[in-house]
Amino acid sequence: MKTNLLLFQKVLCSTLVAGTLLVSGKAIAQTTASQRVYATSQTSATSGLPTPTITDAAKAVNNDPFDASTLSLSSSSGISVLPSVTQYLKFTNQVPANTVVTIKLTLPAGLINVAGLIGSLEVGTYTTSILGNSTKSKYTSSTLLSVLGGSGTVEVSFTDASAFAGVYVKLSGLASLGQVIATSVQVYDAYYIDPTITVSGAPTPVDVLSGSQGDLTGALGTVTNDSLAIDGDDNTAATLSAVANVASSEYLTAILNKPAEAGDSIQLVIDNPNGGLLNLSLISGLTVQPYNGSTAVGSPITLDGSIISVQLLPGSSSKNVITVIPTDATQSFDRIKISYGGLADVSSLLGNGTLNVYEVGAVTPAPVVSSSTQYVYSGSTFSLSATPNAAGDPVVWKDADGNTVSPTDITAPTVTGTTNLQYYAVSSRDGDTTQSAVAQVTVVDLPAGTAHEPVTALTTTDNYSDNVIVTPSSDAASALPNTPDYVYTISDGALPDGLTLNSDGTITGENPTVGTYSFTVHVVDAANGNMVVGDYPYTFTVTEAGALPVTLQPGSFKASLDGGKNVLLQWTTLTEINEASFEIQSSVDGAQFTTIGSVKAVGNSTKPQTYTFTDKTASGLTYYRLAEIDNAKNTVYSEVISINGKQKTVTVSPNPATTFITVSGDVKTVTVYDVAGRSVLTASQARVDVSSLSSGIYFVKVQEKDGSVVKGKFIKK
Known part of the structure; x- marks a missing residue:
C-alpha cells in the first residue's frame, strides 16, 4: 500500500x-516480493458437445494475479455426452505432501449456489505419469459454497496427503438434466507459500x-x-x-x-x-x-x-x-x-x-514522540526524541523535504523572526519506511535576542559595573509557553580577578588584575526547560592605571623605500585601549618634528593590528616618530626611526638656458627659486619660460602628480 x-x-x-x-x-503485483511459488506451465483437455473452449490459457501461469484464462461452456440441450473443459496448472517442482495450495478463480454466483442447474465445477490435485494425468478431486460445486460463502473472485485452498505435480480446474455440463447452460469460470493462478523465502x-x-x-x-x-x-x-x-x-x-x-x-x-x-x-x-x-x-x-x-x-x-x-x-x-x-x-x-x-475504495493496506505504527512541539533558540542545537512502536521497528527521522536526518545535534538556522521547522518520525519495517504512519514534530525556531556589549578595556583602579544581558526578542516572548528568564554562567575561560558574573547577567567588581582574559558566557532560559539561548564570547583587557593606551609590538615600527621614491612606514599594535589615532611626524635633523599625516586607530583591541602610511615628500635622510593619541587627548610618543632615501633630482634642459627650460617627470607644478630662496616663477607644465630671469643660478622644485617632490637647478645666461 x-x-x-x-x-x-x-x-x-x-x-x-x-x-x-x-x-x-x-x-505492483508482479514486482512486490512475496513467499508465493506459482504454477509455471499448463495443459488443457476438452470433451463432449458443443465443444467447450479455453481462452488465454497461458495467463493462468504468468505469475500475474490479475490475468486469467477463461473456461467456457456454450448453451445446448438433449446432449448425451455432456461437455467438459479441464485446465491443468503444473508447478516447476513436485509439491510436497500436506502443502496448502491455493487456486484463484472468478465464479458466477449461480454456479455454486444453484449447483446442477448451470454447471458443475471441480478442483483438485493431479499427478503425471506415462499414462497421463491422474486427478484427485478436492471440491465440487456442491461443497464450494460452504467453503467460500460467496461468489466473485475467490481463493480455494486445500492440501493433499501425497506429493503432487499441480492442480486442475474442471468445468462440466449438468449430467442430471442432459443440458448445458452457458457459463464460464476464470482461472488466475495457483500457488503455495514457501516459508523459506525471505520477504x-x-x-x-x-x-x-x-x-x-x-x-x-x-x-x-x-x-x-x-x-x-x-x-x-x-x-x-x-x-x-x-x-x-x-x-x-x-x-x-x-x-x-x-x-x-x-x-x-x-x-x-x-x-x-x-x-x-x-x-x-x-x-x-x-x-x-x-x-x-x-x-x-x-x-x-x-x-x-x-x-x-x-x-x-x-x-x-x-x-x-x-x-x-x-x-x-x-x-x-x-x-x-x-x-x-x-x-x-x-x-x-x-x-x-456506492463505495469508492482508492487504497487499502496495512500501516506500520508510527514511533511515539515525546512532544509534538518543541522550541529552540536560533543558532543553538537541538535533538529529536521518539521511542519505537510496540513491534520495535527502528525510528527514522525525515525533514520537510523528505530527507533522512540525524536526530541529534541539529543546528537551528539563524532567524530574525519565529520560524517553524517540520520533522517527521517514521518506523522502518525491515528497512522500509513507506508504509509507516507519521508522527509530526514542529520545532519552533526562536530569535535569541540582542546581547549588550560591555566595556572590555579596563584599568587596575576601575570600579566596574556593566552587563552581558541578552534582551529576549518579542517574537520569542510571545511564542514560548513561559515568559523567558535568562540565567548566565561562564562556560569557558575566566573573568579578571576581582570581577564576578552574576546569574542575572551583570558583571561587578573592582581593582581587576592586569592581563588579557577571554571567556564565554553561557545563557539558558530557566523558565522554559533550561533551553540554551546561546554562547557569547568576550575578551577583557586590564592594564595598569596610567599605562600607555596602546602597546606597540617591539621592533614593528619600520621604514622602507617604495620604488626608490617614497617612504613606506609600518607598525603593529598588540593591544589598544581607548586609542583614537596615530599622528605621523617627520624631521630632517631628528630634533624638530612636523606632523605630516594621521591614521585612525581601531580603538580597543586585544588582537594585533597593523597600520601603514606613505610619505611622498621625503628626500635624503629623514627621521620619523608616532604620536599615540587616546580618546582623552593624552599623547605618548614612539621611538624614533630614520631612513636614508635616495636624493631625488630632476633633469633640467638645456642647462645653461636662455629662454625656456624643460623639466623631467610626471609634472603637476614647477616652482623656480633664486639663491635667496624666493619663488620667482611657477608653472603647471614641464616647459617653463625663463626669458625674464636675470643671469645667475636658480633652483627648481617639481611636485609630481603622485604627490612626490623632486628638486634640481640650472644656470640662466
Missing part, C-alpha cells in the same frame, strides 16, 4: 503530481479478491476494478455497489505479501460524495475484518468504534484517509476484507450504496 507514502509526501510537499511515483496494480520491507498488498457474499439468491451488487484498490494510486478506485435491504453484501479483500505485525493498523482511503470529512457514526453496512489466512483476527470492525484518525487526503476535498485498529491487536494478519451491504440501509452517506 502506498497511501502512507503518498500522504507523507503530500504533507511535506502539499502537492504530488499523479503518476510520478506510482505504478499500475499489475506492476523484506513492510507488508504490501500483492493481490485482491472481490465479489458477493451471503444470500446469493436475490439481487446482487457488484465490485468493479478491484485491483485499483491496491495500485498505489490515490486517483484510481475500486467500486463496491451494494443493494440496500438485501441479505447479501459486497466484499473486497486485499492480500498482503507478508503478515502485518501485531499492533499494526489498517488504513483505507474512501470517497465522500458530499465532500469533506465523513461522519462515520452515520455510515451503516460498512465493516473491516482482518484475517490471518482464513482465520478472522478479532471481530469485524465498525468504523465508529476503533478509529485512530480520519482526515482528508492532502490535496483532496472528498477523499478520506481512515485508520483503524484491529479489535484483537495481539495477532498478526495477512489480508484485509472490506464488506459493504447486508440488511442495513447503505444509501445514506455514500451515494446510493
Whole structure:
C-alpha cells in the first residue's frame, strides 16, 4: 500500500503530481516480493458437445494475479455426452505432501449456489505419469459454497496427503438434466507459500479478491476494478455497489505479501460524495475484518468504534484517509476484507450504496514522540526524541523535504523572526519506511535576542559595573509557553580577578588584575526547560592605571623605500585601549618634528593590528616618530626611526638656458627659486619660460602628480 507514502509526501510537499511515483496494480503485483511459488506451465483437455473452449490459457501461469484464462461452456440441450473443459496448472517442482495450495478463480454466483442447474465445477490435485494425468478431486460445486460463502473472485485452498505435480480446474455440463447452460469460470493462478523465502520491507498488498457474499439468491451488487484498490494510486478506485435491504453484501479483500505485525493498523482511503470529512457514526453496512489466512483476527470492525484518525487526503476535498485498529491487536494478519451491504440501509452517506475504495493496506505504527512541539533558540542545537512502536521497528527521522536526518545535534538556522521547522518520525519495517504512519514534530525556531556589549578595556583602579544581558526578542516572548528568564554562567575561560558574573547577567567588581582574559558566557532560559539561548564570547583587557593606551609590538615600527621614491612606514599594535589615532611626524635633523599625516586607530583591541602610511615628500635622510593619541587627548610618543632615501633630482634642459627650460617627470607644478630662496616663477607644465630671469643660478622644485617632490637647478645666461 502506498497511501502512507503518498500522504507523507503530500504533507511535506502539499502537492504530488499523479503518476510520478506510482505504478499500475499489475506492476505492483508482479514486482512486490512475496513467499508465493506459482504454477509455471499448463495443459488443457476438452470433451463432449458443443465443444467447450479455453481462452488465454497461458495467463493462468504468468505469475500475474490479475490475468486469467477463461473456461467456457456454450448453451445446448438433449446432449448425451455432456461437455467438459479441464485446465491443468503444473508447478516447476513436485509439491510436497500436506502443502496448502491455493487456486484463484472468478465464479458466477449461480454456479455454486444453484449447483446442477448451470454447471458443475471441480478442483483438485493431479499427478503425471506415462499414462497421463491422474486427478484427485478436492471440491465440487456442491461443497464450494460452504467453503467460500460467496461468489466473485475467490481463493480455494486445500492440501493433499501425497506429493503432487499441480492442480486442475474442471468445468462440466449438468449430467442430471442432459443440458448445458452457458457459463464460464476464470482461472488466475495457483500457488503455495514457501516459508523459506525471505520477504523484506513492510507488508504490501500483492493481490485482491472481490465479489458477493451471503444470500446469493436475490439481487446482487457488484465490485468493479478491484485491483485499483491496491495500485498505489490515490486517483484510481475500486467500486463496491451494494443493494440496500438485501441479505447479501459486497466484499473486497486485499492480500498482503507478508503478515502485518501485531499492533499494526489498517488504513483505507474512501470517497465522500458530499465532500469533506465523513461522519462515520452515520455510515451503516460498512465493516473491516482482518484475517490471518482464513482465520478472522478479532471481530469485524465498525468504523465508529476503533478509529485512530480520519482526515482528508492532502490535496483532496472528498477523499478520506481512515485508520483503524484491529479489535484483537495481539495477532498478526495477512489480508484485509472490506464488506459493504447486508440488511442495513447503505444509501445514506455514500451515494446510493456506492463505495469508492482508492487504497487499502496495512500501516506500520508510527514511533511515539515525546512532544509534538518543541522550541529552540536560533543558532543553538537541538535533538529529536521518539521511542519505537510496540513491534520495535527502528525510528527514522525525515525533514520537510523528505530527507533522512540525524536526530541529534541539529543546528537551528539563524532567524530574525519565529520560524517553524517540520520533522517527521517514521518506523522502518525491515528497512522500509513507506508504509509507516507519521508522527509530526514542529520545532519552533526562536530569535535569541540582542546581547549588550560591555566595556572590555579596563584599568587596575576601575570600579566596574556593566552587563552581558541578552534582551529576549518579542517574537520569542510571545511564542514560548513561559515568559523567558535568562540565567548566565561562564562556560569557558575566566573573568579578571576581582570581577564576578552574576546569574542575572551583570558583571561587578573592582581593582581587576592586569592581563588579557577571554571567556564565554553561557545563557539558558530557566523558565522554559533550561533551553540554551546561546554562547557569547568576550575578551577583557586590564592594564595598569596610567599605562600607555596602546602597546606597540617591539621592533614593528619600520621604514622602507617604495620604488626608490617614497617612504613606506609600518607598525603593529598588540593591544589598544581607548586609542583614537596615530599622528605621523617627520624631521630632517631628528630634533624638530612636523606632523605630516594621521591614521585612525581601531580603538580597543586585544588582537594585533597593523597600520601603514606613505610619505611622498621625503628626500635624503629623514627621521620619523608616532604620536599615540587616546580618546582623552593624552599623547605618548614612539621611538624614533630614520631612513636614508635616495636624493631625488630632476633633469633640467638645456642647462645653461636662455629662454625656456624643460623639466623631467610626471609634472603637476614647477616652482623656480633664486639663491635667496624666493619663488620667482611657477608653472603647471614641464616647459617653463625663463626669458625674464636675470643671469645667475636658480633652483627648481617639481611636485609630481603622485604627490612626490623632486628638486634640481640650472644656470640662466
